[in-house]
Amino acid sequence: MIGGFLKVEGIEKSFGGNKVINGFSLNVSEHTLQCLVGPNGAGKTTTIDLISGRQKPDAGKVYLNGDDITGKGEHEISRKGVGRKFQIPAVLKGLTVRENLEVAYSREVNAVRNIFSMTAKGCKEKLAEISEQVRLTQRLDVEAGLLSHGETQWLEIGMVLMQDPAILLLDEPVAGMTENEIGLTVDILNTLKRTHTIILVEHDMGFVRKIADVVTVMHMGALLAQGSIEDIEKDERVRAVYLGTEDAH
Numbered sequence: 001m002i003g004g005f006l007k008v009e010g011i012e013k014s015f016g017g018n019k020v021i022n023g024f025s026l027n028v029s030e031h032t033l034q035c036l037v038g039p040n041g042a043g044k045t046t047t048i049d050l051i052s053g054r055q056k057p058d059a060g061k062v063y064l065n066g067d068d069i070t071g072k073g074e075h076e077i078s079r080k081g082v083g084r085k086f087q088i089p090a091v092l093k094g095l096t097v098r099e100n101l102e103v104a105y106s107r108e109v110n111a112v113r114n115i116f117s118m119t120a121k122g123c124k125e126k127l128a129e130i131s132e133q134v135r136l137t138q139r140l141d142v143e144a145g146l147l148s149h150g151e152t153q154w155l156e157i158g159m160v161l162m163q164d165p166a167i168l169l170l171d172e173p174v175a176g177m178t179e180n181e182i183g184l185t186v187d188i189l190n191t192l193k194r195t196h197t198i199i200l201v202e203h204d205m206g207f208v209r210k211i212a213d214v215v216t217v218m219h220m221g222a223l224l225a226q227g228s229i230e231d232i233e234k235d236e237r238v239r240a241v242y243l244g245t246e247d248a249h
């Protein structure tokens with residue numbers, strides 16, 4: 001499919017009379033990694049909330065592969081293939097990495113599953129493939145509570161992948177990681193984007209430069225600019241909103 005795998009059209013959201021998303025639109029093509037950047041309070045996380053169903057838009061539309069998912073519940077949107085990883089890990093610390101991945105697989109719900117993947121794989125095969133993708137093959141029998149911060153984040157990505165998402169939403173996945181872990185995350189994401197569609201909220205432009213196919217800049221709940229990282233870094237309007245903030249590195 002060319003373009004428009006996820007379409008957000010003119011969404012709006014207010015909290016207590018304060019309009020934080022103001023007619024924002026987004027168009028994400030299949031098998032691309034699109035980074036959502038912008039200064040603090042620009043509305044990035046709220047946008048992810050509106051796509052994933054955690055919040056409902058006051059106006060506008062959200063389509064996944066042509067299917068109108070606007071205002072639907074979080075679970076229904078998740079079943080339709082929107083996989084979300086939160087900033088705070090939700091792994092079960094007393095279970096091993098393998099068990100966490102198995103639990104994530106069994107959470108996957110009924111007949112609608114695999115709607116986007118033509119070859120439904122068994123849990124074992126899938127677990128082997130995904131643990132390889134998130135660099136945890138050597139750690140499968142380790143208790144999740146003993147993992148490093150970076151490994152915990154990768155396990156969470158793996159758990160979302162076990163549910164066969166059509167699109168993956170990641171909110172600041174490298175926050176708190178070491179340089180080495182960030183480097184490995186770059187490799188993981190650059191491999192994943194060949195087979196997955198990913199929207200990633202990020203502050204660190206150095207990281208964005210290494211992974212993004214398309215960069216979308218939000219400012220005050222609206223689209224400020226969109227393009228390749230080179231275009232974005234040259235854009236005077238983008239420079240102006242980042243000027244004086246520590247995000248611009």
Ligand SMILES: Nc1ncnc2c1ncn2[C@@H]1O[C@H](COP(=O)(O)OP(=O)(O)OP(=O)(O)O)[C@@H](O)[C@H]1O
Nearest residue numbers: 015016020038039040041042043044045046047203
């Ligand atoms: N549930 C909520 N209730 C009230 N205000 C909210 C709520 N969620 C977000 N906001 C406000 O909406 C605005 C946008 O917040 P949001 O978290 O989406 O921005 P962001 O671009 O992700 O910022 P950051 O980079 O700091 O995470 C902020 O002013 C925030 O305080």
